[in-house]
Amino acid sequence: MxxxxxxxxxxxxxxxxxxxxxxxxxxxxxSPLVFPSPLGAEEARRRSAADGRPVIYRRPGRPYRRRLRFRLGRDARRAHWLDIWRDPAAAAAVRAVADENETVPTVVLPDGRARVSPDAVRVRELL
Incomplete structure (x- = not known):
């Protein structure tokens, strides 16, 4: 500025x-006003089961995550975002579906199916 x-x-x-x-x-x-701060892993899974929205696991500072959020625009608010560096349970969930790697973004649907590093078009379809 x-x-x-x-x-x-x-x-x-x-x-x-x-x-x-x-x-x-x-x-x-x-901005946390545009993209709300992440929930805990258990709370996100509970909400995802209740409202049918996917959970997106992320790490701060990753350019792919920023690009994904930017490309999703307002649709980004239709997912539950989790920071795997703040929540060990979230990191464990990502490792469980990404061959023991912490590859983000990882999208987990309410039915338990996971997509590791999907493109923005695919994530928008999931939303």
């Missing part, structure tokens, strides 16, 4: 607008 302000005061409004747009996009993609 300060970089954009500096560019603006130097008279470079196009570059300032580009930097500001990038900062806002980054804030939106990582």
């Amino acid at each position: 300060l970089g954009a302000a500096g560019l603006f005061t130097d008279g470079n409004t196009v570059a300032a607008a580009a930097v500001l747009t990038a900062c806002v996009a980054c804030a939106v993609v990582n």
Whole structure:
């Protein structure tokens, strides 16, 4: 943000607008208001069974996860997101379906079927 302000005061409004747009996009993609904070593994499984929405296991800072959330747009809120670094039970669930690897994103449907690293089109179909 300060970089954009500096560019603006130097008279470079196009570059300032580009930097500001990038900062806002980054804030939106990582915002807990847009994408709610994850649940615990047991609570997510319980809710998934009740509402039929899939559980998506993730790790923070992974570019594929950001890309997936961005491509899903508002549909991303129709899934339960779990951080495997915050919840050991979530990490264990991913290892159980991903050949003992912590490959994310991993999508688990309410019926127990799992998809490891699916593309965004497939995840949207599952939602």
